[in-house]
Amino acid sequence: MKTRNHVLIATAVSAALLAGCATTGGGYYGSNPPPQQQTDPNDREGMNRTQRGALIGAAIGAVAGLVSGDDATERRQHALIGAGVGGLAGGAIGRYQDNQERALRERMQGTGVDVVRDGDHITLDMPEAITFAFNSSTLNQRAYGVLDRVADTLREYDQTMIEIAGHTDSIGSDAYNDKLSRERAQAVANYLVSRGISGQRLIITGAGERYPIASNDTEAGRAENRRVEMTIVPIRND
Secondary structure: OHHHHHHHHHHHHHHHOOOOOOOOOOOOOOOOOOOOOOOOHHHOOOOOHHHHHHHHHHHOOOOOOOOOOOHHHHHHHHHHHHOOOOOEOOHHHHHHHHHHHHHHHHHHOOOOOEEEEEOOEEEEEEEHHHHEOOOOOOEOHHHHHHHHHHHHHHHHOOOEEEEEEEEOOOOOOHHHHHHHHHHHHHHHHHHHHHOOOOHHHEEEEEOOOOOOOOOOOOHHHHHHHOEEEEEEEEOEOO
């Protein structure tokens, strides 16, 4: 618990300091295995979207404590309200998220991004094939169009915070996976900031291999686990 709290504090502080400078990468750190050939997402034999969505929904907020309302998250909400962002209360929260979910489903249609709803939280599951090349934290060309659509929605629905969590498979050391996953999350955050999203709304975290949504025993499963998730949480004023 103590280690997790330290991670929460560190991720919240780094998000507040986000200034939009791009994070690049792609090389190996330390002694890690050579890259494997990436599987085409159309050829995967891993989980279907319903199964994957159920696992993502069950883990929403687990990385940075958004569901549990940990102190760092509450402080961020209070700071945003104090900065004039405003907040939502009561039944307005559900209606607001209903409308935002509808907009995201329309804009993510055909992109390969899954939209998962769990209560008042909305998570976008962005597989590696959409966002990054294997073992890289540099956004690929396909990612820009998808993130432009996401940014359009986040600007429209600005009474929210967004947790951006990078995830990896289990290949490589824990330190390497934590570093790569965080660099990927920050690369996504940096691009959103460049598209007009306030860095104060973002919580960036590298989850490494700790939250798999498929088995790491097969390449198909590992491909499912290499992803970036954005969880959109309403700013509460109640």
